[in-house]
Amino acid sequence: MKKEVAIIGVGQTAFVRGYEGSIRELAFDAYKEAMLDAGLTAKEIDASIICSAPEYDKQRSPSGTIVEYLGLNPKPTFYIETICSSSSSGLRVAYSLVKSGLHELVLVLGFQKMSEISSADSQERMGRGSDIMWEAPFGTMMPAYYAMHARAHFQRYGTTEEDLALIRVKAATYGMINKKAVYQKGVTLEQVLTSDMIASPLKRFDCCANADGASCLIVANQERAKALSKKPVWIIGLGAATAPINMSGRESLTGLSCAREAAKEAYQMAGVTPQDIDVAEVHDCFTIAEMMAYEDLGFAGPGEGKDLIRGKETYIGGKIPVNVDGGLLSKGHPIGATGGSQIRTIVLQLRGEAGEMQVKAPEIGLIHNIGGVGLYGNVTILGRD
Amino acid sequence: MGFEKFGIVSFTSQTKATPFIDHLERGVLAGTKCKGCGTFYFPPRPDCYHCLSSDVEWREITGKGKLISYSTLIYAPTGFEADLPYTIALVEFDNKVKVFGRLSKEVKDEEIKIGMELKYSVVKLPNDRITYEFKKA
Numbered sequence: 001m002k003k004e005v006a007i008i009g010v011g012q013t014a015f016v017r018g019y020e021g022s023i024r025e026l027a028f029d030a031y032k033e034a035m036l037d038a039g040l041t042a043k044e045i046d047a048s049i050i051c052s053a054p055e056y057d058k059q060r061s062p063s064g065t066i067v068e069y070l071g072l073n074p075k076p077t078f079y080i081e082t083i084c085s086s087s088s089s090g091l092r093v094a095y096s097l098v099k100s101g102l103h104e105l106v107l108v109l110g111f112q113k114m115s116e117i118s119s120a121d122s123q124e125r126m127g128r129g130s131d132i133m134w135e136a137p138f139g140t141m142m143p144a145y146y147a148m149h150a151r152a153h154f155q156r157y158g159t160t161e162e163d164l165a166l167i168r169v170k171a172a173t174y175g176m177i178n179k180k181a182v183y184q185k186g187v188t189l190e191q192v193l194t195s196d197m198i199a200s201p202l203k204r205f206d207c208c209a210n211a212d213g214a215s216c217l218i219v220a221n222q223e224r225a226k227a228l229s230k231k232p233v234w235i236i237g238l239g240a241a242t243a244p245i246n247m248s249g250r251e252s253l254t255g256l257s258c259a260r261e262a263a264k265e266a267y268q269m270a271g272v273t274p275q276d277i278d279v280a281e282v283h284d285c286f287t288i289a290e291m292m293a294y295e296d297l298g299f300a301g302p303g304e305g306k307d308l309i310r311g312k313e314t315y316i317g318g319k320i321p322v323n324v325d326g327g328l329l330s331k332g333h334p335i336g337a338t339g340g341s342q343i344r345t346i347v348l349q350l351r352g353e354a355g356e357m358q359v360k361a362p363e364i365g366l367i368h369n370i371g372g373v374g375l376y377g378n379v380t381i382l383g384r385d
Numbered sequence: 386m387g388f389e390k391f392g393i394v395s396f397t398s399q400t401k402a403t404p405f406i407d408h409l410e411r412g413v414l415a416g417t418k419c420k421g422c423g424t425f426y427f428p429p430r431p432d433c434y435h436c437l438s439s440d441v442e443w444r445e446i447t448g449k450g451k452l453i454s455y456s457t458l459i460y461a462p463t464g465f466e467a468d469l470p471y472t473i474a475l476v477e478f479d480n481k482v483k484v485f486g487r488l489s490k491e492v493k494d495e496e497i498k499i500g501m502e503l504k505y506s507v508v509k510l511p512n513d514r515i516t517y518e519f520k521k522a
Contacts, residue, residue, distance in 0.1 A: 118463075120460075120461070120462060120463045120466075121463050123460070123461075123462040123463070124462035124463040124464065126462075127462045128396065131428070132396040132397055133388070133391075133396070133397055133400065133402075133428065134428040134485065135485050136392075136394075136396055137391055137392020137393060137394060137395050137396065137516070138392060138393065138473055138485070138486055138487050138516075139393055139394070139458065139461055139462060139464075139465030139468060139471060139473070139487075140462070140473060141458070141460075141461070141462045143456075143460075144456045144458050144473055145456075147456035148454040148455060148456045148473070148474075148475060149454070150456075151454045151455060151456060151499065152453065152454040152499070155454070155499045155500075196459070197457075197459045198458075198459055198460050199456045199457065199458045199459065199460070200456055200457040200459070201456075202456075246428060246485065247475045247483065247485045248427055248428060248475070248482075248483040248484060248485055249483075250483075253453065253454050253475065
């Protein structure tokens with residue numbers, strides 16, 4: 001296992017419906033937890049990467065505001081954006097800064113305060129994360145795009161609405177034991193299947209919850225990681241890829257090519273295969289997204305994702321536990337904070353500090369974080385010391 | 386200017402692909418073909434990423450369309466509420482050219498099937514707006 005760059009501190013706010021504070025205060029909550037976790041003070045951080053999707057709040061170039069509030073001046077900061085995968089992209093940039101030798105300790109902070117705008121306005125903004133010239137003028141939104149993927153998957157592989165509902169039931173099972181989840185209630189199969197239709201065949205419970213939240217990761221080079229941390233978690237594989245923004249440019253709608261490309265790159269860099277992964281976080285912005293992730297990541301063959309969930313193989317104790325923190329579906333999806341939150345979950349799992357959500361002695365964990373409708377794919381593989 | 390007429394709500398007005406609107410106004414859905422290397426693009430674009438030529442000609446989308454996938458929206462983003470419910474779709478024409486758009490409300494819910502044959506139809510909207518939709522072939 002390559003032990004060159006590690007994550008030595010993680011933090012996350014509770015994901016909530018309406019955070020009663022400003023974005024800088026939201027950022028501080030996650031920052032404080034990560035800094036205490038790593039045992040660091042602001043002056044030790046060499047650079048920061050701030051990640052969010054724009055247009056949810058009025059602040060332009062939020063990095064400047066946030067680093068001032070966190071006491072990180074005069075060190076440099078960068079704003080990184082790949083919509084829903086912003087903070088995974090942030091981690092990739094942090095890795096590069098550290099690996100290059102330019103910096104020793106880099107902070108990655110993702111945040112989003114979605115409650116500043118209405119749900120319909122939020123859908124309009126997310127819709128504009130697709131092509132504003134050729135698709136948004138038809139009235140597109142994220143659930144509808146993923147619904148098209150669900151229909152295509154149903155048609156080709158015989159996956160059903162009930163299979164998708166099983167994924168939501170699993171998410172809720174773990175959301176109930178995650179104190180930081182926005183949705184901590186249980187959900188039954190019948191509740192999912194009878195919930196309001198949003199964009200056929202996806203129903204309300206097939207969709208993740210908008211939330212406010214922030215996440216924070218502290219990335220260190222080998223020397224600092226060994227000196228500062230008793231349980232460094234090493235970044236052993238990174239993959240990132242893109243796909244055409246237009247659905248016209250997609251080969252098929254039964255999976256996400258950017259995820260397959262990113263996974264291939266990450267597995268290769270880490271020198272591992274899908275069978276080596278002990279615990280995973282995947283981007284379940286919609287139930288169908290988790291189904292496609294099973295297949296795009298190689299946890300199941302094409303069309304066989306449904307067998308994994310039917311057999312409860314993605315629960316704790318199954319072949320490959322997935323999203324045992326509630327996922328985006330129950331934990332919530334504050335766009336810019338999501339990747340960092342997923343990474344934090346895997347770091348805690350590998351340290352053996354995941355509490356009730358702990359998977360038995362995992363050594364290698366994977367994070368799959370997607371931006372837009374399969375526009376940006378990010379796969380990160382972490383290994384225990 | 387000119388492109389602001391496209392679709393139910395448009396988000397951009399200036400593009401070198403504005404001849405697309407002129408073709409739509411004549412009832413034709415068109416893409417671009419690169420004069421340098423022959424690559425066909427839909428959505429249309431004035432620049433070719435294969436050979437870097439910016440010399441293109443406009444060509445109609447041809448053949449019977451086949452429905453790849455679709456979804457009917459019950460909730461809409463801001464600005465589209467009045468149209469609900471509506472169905473977005475991806476349709477494949479000749480030479481695997483895929484076109485994104487809406488299904489016509491003439492197609493009844495129970496008739497919609499992946500693989501069904503469709504054709505495009507230009508739709509003039511109020512306030513001098515224009516779009517296209519897919520109808521049964």
